[in-house]
Amino acid sequence: MISISWSDKFSIGVEMIDEQHKQLFNLINELNSNISGNSSKQIIASSLDALISYTGYHFREEEDYMFNVSYPRFEQHKVLHENLKEQVINFKKEFQEGGDDPERFLDFLYDWLTKHIMEQDKKIGKFMDLAVLRPIM
16 A cells, blocks of 8 residues: 555545544554554554554544534434444454454555545535534525
8 A cells, every 4th residue: 555645635624623634644654654664563553553542532523523513414424433443443353363454454444534534524524614604694
């Protein structure tokens, strides 16, 4: 997998969420670097743990934000987060048991994150744009 680079196309217009997405990109790149650099299983596991931990933090923050602004798709969005957390936990378990391919997992994460931002998180930004415009109208 090649490294994942942040660009403005991924910005949803909510600074807190955009900054956290940038950090997720950094953590995925770190994991990729450890895997492609043939780092020890312990270092890869540590990098994976950091990504899992930060992802949990990000999801809680994003969900709190959606709840606080009364985002109408909050529940559906939260389910998507829960599904990813479950998949990541399953991967980690398989990885620790010597199975599953970390590069395949990185490809999955890259696809999931970029699609999730572009197809789901962008809707939060659009909702907030409309919420700001609504009082003017």
